[in-house]
């Protein structure tokens with residue numbers, strides 16, 4: 421996603437943190453027991469307070485991977501393919517990932533986004549522990565790391581970030597299918613989101629919206645990116661999950677596979693020069709709800725230390 425969209429989603433995740441844990445699920449999809457929800461909500465309340473206190477760090481931290489670290493080429497994508505889009509997928513697949521009886525592969529050099537999220541999460545867990553023994557680790561530092569992590573988690577929800585069809589074809593990648601990179605769909609889609617997030621962000625007085633006078637344009641996605649924590653319907657849309665520390669990598673790969681599958685629905689292999697504009701607004705809602713809910717779930721997984 422682009423600059424203002426990253427800031428916007430990080431703010432929304434902070435806003436919804438405590439409330440969305442009422443809507444906490446097991447990874448199986450079942451709603452968590454009342455006791456689990458209550459316990460985790462209490463821990464989430466502390467994290468929400470701390471993130472709110474350090475909100476002024478959102479602007480820098482949520483954009484730091486693109487603006488300071490410049491690790492886009494290695495860690496902002498997780499480009500998957502499967503037999504659904506490339507008949508010769510198995511031949512080129514280096515790393516199989518299974519979900520719902522289907523195998524997805526990642527090519528060499530296909531981006532290590534899921535590894536980055538898993539690794540960064542472990543580092544933050546370690547820093548939280550080390551803080552008990554070393555005053556050099558401040559809560560401000562830890563909150564900064566949570567916000568830095570938000571960038572990678574949000575990027576995992578961009579369908580194109582998880583789809584090899586968004587890549588430049590080469591003889592090391594599957595051949596028997598269609599790539600769409602040359603049509604720059606990725607940028608087109610992120611631009612539409614950026615307009616809507618900036619527009620709503622300015623209305624809501626979220627600070628840090630860059631070039632708002634040029635970017636904030638009322639398009640048909642405004643209501644799709646709007647999330648108001650005082651609105652019960654919106655709260656019910658944000659689903660959170662109990663992710664386990666030791667299997668977080670697997671949970672993140674599943675998030676990437678969901679993004680890949682959305683990409684296949686949005687950009688049909690038969691018609692790869694454009695995306696399906698009729699389903700795009702509702703899919704935007706689905707993507708933003710998932711990004712907010714999964715970000716909260718990963719934050720809480722680290723914070724609650726399960």
Ligand SMILES: [Zn+2]
Pocket residue numbers: 421485486492496571575
């Ligand atoms: Zn990025």
